[in-house]
Structure formats: C-alpha cells, structure tokens
Amino acid sequence: MSQKFHNPVATFFGNDSLKEIRTLTENQHVALVTFPEARSLGLIDRVQALLGDRLAYIVEDVQPNPDVAQLAGLYERFWQQAGHCHTVIALGGGSAIDTAKALIVGTQSGRFNELLELLAAGQAFTPAQAKSLIAIPTTAGTGSEVTPWATIWDSANLKKYSLHLECTWPKAAIIDPQLMLTVPRGITVSTGLDALSHAMESIWNVNANPVSDTFAVSAIGDVLACLPALCKDLGNLELRARMALAAMKAGLAFSNTKTALAHSISYEMTLRHGLPHGIACSFTLPMVLGLAWGRDPARDQVLQQVFGPDLGTAQQRLRQFLHSLDVKTDFSDYGVDANEAEQIVGYALLGARGKNFIGAERSPVH
Structure with a gap:
C-alpha cells in the first residue's frame, strides 16, 4: 500500500544558523514575535543587527499557552x-511560534473574533490574507517549527482550538542550538519530554508511516540517552544540539501523523489542573504505552525497536526515566x-487526537 510523507518546511540546522534570516528576508519588511526575556538575553539585538531596517515591528510580550483573552488585542x-x-519571524518556544501562527492568518475584518469563529466551526477555510512565517525555536521540544499546528487556549471557557492551515506551515525553520544554551533545567525537561511524547505518539498512531517511524525511533533514542545528561550539564553545546535535532525529528514525525491519546489527555490536565504542557503530555506515556502494546503487530515492532520485546520492562524503563527527571507518573500525583x-x-479517547490512537475504540478506560 502506498504511503505518503510530506513536509514543505525548508530547514536549517546548526550553530550560527540564525544568520540565515538575512537571506530568507531579502527585500522584505519583517515583524518579530518573541518572548519577554528575549531582549535581556540579547536576542532582539542579534536579530536587529542581522536585519537592520528590515525589522519593522516587534511583539515581545508573548505569554505561555497563548490564550484568546490576550491574543485578541495583540x-x-x-x-x-x-x-x-x-x-513574521517567531523566535522562542512553542508559545511564541503558536502566537505567530495565529497572527499571520488575516481575517476580512481584521478582528480576532472572526478568526475565533472560523476555528470554532471546525472546518477548513481560506484566510482573507496571510503572511509568511520563519520559525526559530529557542527550546528543544515543541516541533512547531516544522508543523502547521498552533494550539490556542480559552482558559475561561475550558476550551482549546487547533489552528492548522496551508499558510501556517512555516516557510523555513532555523534550529540554532546556541540559542538554547540559557534555557533553565525545568524548561529543558518539560520541552524535552514534549519531544519524547511527539515521537511516541506518532508511532501508536493510525496515521503512522515508515518515514515518520524512522524519525520517531531516532528521536526517542536520542531523548532517552541525552536529556538526563543535559540536565546535569546545561551549558553543554553538543548535548543541546543533540536535543535540538531530536526535537526536530520528533516534529517531522508528527507533522504527518498528528498527536494521539497522551496529548488528548494533556489538554484536560492543562485546562483543569494547570499542568505545564510538556509534563501533561508525558506523565501518562507509560500508561498509554500499555494501552498501545498488542493492538497492532506492525506498531509493536516499531516500539520494540526502542524498548525491547517485554511490555513490563518497557513501562518500567519509561517510568524510571521520567522519575529520574523528577516527573511523577500517576494521576494521583497531580x-x-x-x-x-x-x-x-x-x-x-473521544477527542480528535484521541481518535488517532491505535485501537482507540477498544481501549479500556482505567
């Protein structure tokens, strides 16, 4: 049976690759969307030095988990x-990139409520206008730089929206590990576990294909080997580069499959219990691994490339890995x-992402 893998993002990887923005934005006016600490870290000055007069507008107050309450005015x-x-250049973690994806989708009226109504309808639409996006992650985890999706939250009404259009694929992704050297341990762990979840979710997924599997298996191996070591040596550029590459590979994997059950669970845990996304989508991985195991021989073969042939041993290894990073793995812990x-x-299991999970209709709920 023919299977398709598609990713249109031009990807630049390596130290000093930030400088690619000069070529990518030639003869253009550019807006920068970034996080509040970017200026004190010298990142805005670096972009300004590279772009000069091309940098025409700056948004530097992006908040975690972009919410409709803040996005409307912005x-x-x-x-x-x-x-x-x-x-638009998005420079930051997943929240900066997600915010930029929302900003580039123009409505006829110029009002945010019009975009929200289109998202709430849950149907594909063609925006009235759109801008190009260059995504530059400063954390290793989100994968948003190589996917079209943005998560928009409505915490007041306990809702989340998934924005994904042809125009929300970034034109280019720049992964420069040097930009990640100042990320503190907590965010390094949370974002790294987001990458692990992306990779695993793309395997126990009804949309999996051989190319996504290849990226996913490689990413999982890298995260399991690298993240604990990085947490003990946050300034290690080689380890930062390995995690950055792992996060990108995980992003490439789920750019074709979307996420599955662990992410579907995470949305409720974030909305109702305030759990950070990377923890919310990873603490259930041992449990979801148990629900996935034995559903599909082909999926089992891929999972066993990483975890070996025994489910109990695989779950224990995954729990120990999470516990070593101070992440608890039971609902009661939260x-x-x-x-x-x-x-x-x-x-x-009934949500859009839950339905991507293999055997979703048969999975026991416990």
Whole structure:
C-alpha cells in the first residue's frame, strides 16, 4: 500500500544558523514575535543587527499557552500596525511560534473574533490574507517549527482550538542550538519530554508511516540517552544540539501523523489542573504505552525497536526515566482521583487526537 510523507518546511540546522534570516528576508519588511526575556538575553539585538531596517515591528510580550483573552488585542494591533510586513519571524518556544501562527492568518475584518469563529466551526477555510512565517525555536521540544499546528487556549471557557492551515506551515525553520544554551533545567525537561511524547505518539498512531517511524525511533533514542545528561550539564553545546535535532525529528514525525491519546489527555490536565504542557503530555506515556502494546503487530515492532520485546520492562524503563527527571507518573500525583482520571481518559479517547490512537475504540478506560 502506498504511503505518503510530506513536509514543505525548508530547514536549517546548526550553530550560527540564525544568520540565515538575512537571506530568507531579502527585500522584505519583517515583524518579530518573541518572548519577554528575549531582549535581556540579547536576542532582539542579534536579530536587529542581522536585519537592520528590515525589522519593522516587534511583539515581545508573548505569554505561555497563548490564550484568546490576550491574543485578541495583540492580533488586532498587529494587523493595524504591521500590516505592511511580508514575513513574521517567531523566535522562542512553542508559545511564541503558536502566537505567530495565529497572527499571520488575516481575517476580512481584521478582528480576532472572526478568526475565533472560523476555528470554532471546525472546518477548513481560506484566510482573507496571510503572511509568511520563519520559525526559530529557542527550546528543544515543541516541533512547531516544522508543523502547521498552533494550539490556542480559552482558559475561561475550558476550551482549546487547533489552528492548522496551508499558510501556517512555516516557510523555513532555523534550529540554532546556541540559542538554547540559557534555557533553565525545568524548561529543558518539560520541552524535552514534549519531544519524547511527539515521537511516541506518532508511532501508536493510525496515521503512522515508515518515514515518520524512522524519525520517531531516532528521536526517542536520542531523548532517552541525552536529556538526563543535559540536565546535569546545561551549558553543554553538543548535548543541546543533540536535543535540538531530536526535537526536530520528533516534529517531522508528527507533522504527518498528528498527536494521539497522551496529548488528548494533556489538554484536560492543562485546562483543569494547570499542568505545564510538556509534563501533561508525558506523565501518562507509560500508561498509554500499555494501552498501545498488542493492538497492532506492525506498531509493536516499531516500539520494540526502542524498548525491547517485554511490555513490563518497557513501562518500567519509561517510568524510571521520567522519575529520574523528577516527573511523577500517576494521576494521583497531580491531585486527580481515580474517578476523575477515568473520566479524563474516556473523554480524551473521544477527542480528535484521541481518535488517532491505535485501537482507540477498544481501549479500556482505567
């Protein structure tokens, strides 16, 4: 049976690759979307030095988990003040890249509520206008630099939206490990586990294909070997580069499959219990591995390339790995009792991402 792998993002990897923005934005007006600490870290000055007068607009107050309450005003100011910009550079973690993806999708009215209504309808649409995106991650985990998806939260109403259009594929991704040297341990762990989850979720996935499997297996091996060592030596550029590459490979894997059950569970854990995304989507990995094992011989073969032939040993290895990073692996560790955990998993199995999980219709909820 023919299987397709597609990823249109031009990807630049390696130390000093930030300088590629000069060539990629030639003769263009550019807007920069980044996080509040970027200026004190000298990142805005570096971009300014590379772009000069091309840098026409800066958003530097991106918040974690972009929420509609904050995005509405930001979006409308952006289209009023930066409408002349051709390209948006997203510099930061997943939240900066997700925010930029929301900003580049222009509505007829220039109002954010129009975009929100289109997202709520859950149907594909063609935006009235759009800008090009260059994604430059400063953390190793999100993979958003090589995928079209952005998660937009509505915490007041306990909702999340997934934005994905043809225009939200980045035109280019620049992965420069030097930009990740200042990331603290907590964020290094959380984002690294997000990458691990992306890779594993792309394997126990109804949309898996041989190319996504190849990227996923490689990414999992790298994260398991590298992340604990990096947490003990945060300034190690070689380890930062390995994690950056692993996160990119995981992103390439799930750019074709989307995520699955662990991510579907994570949305409820973030909305209802405030759990950071990287922890919310990874603490259930041993449990979900148990639900996936034995569902599909071909998927088992891929998982066993990483974890060996015994499920119990595989789950124990995964739990020990998470515990070594101070990540607990039971719902009760996060204030969720057995009844609520059952409800969360049951609800997650019915969600769009939950339905990507192999054997979703047959999975026991416990």
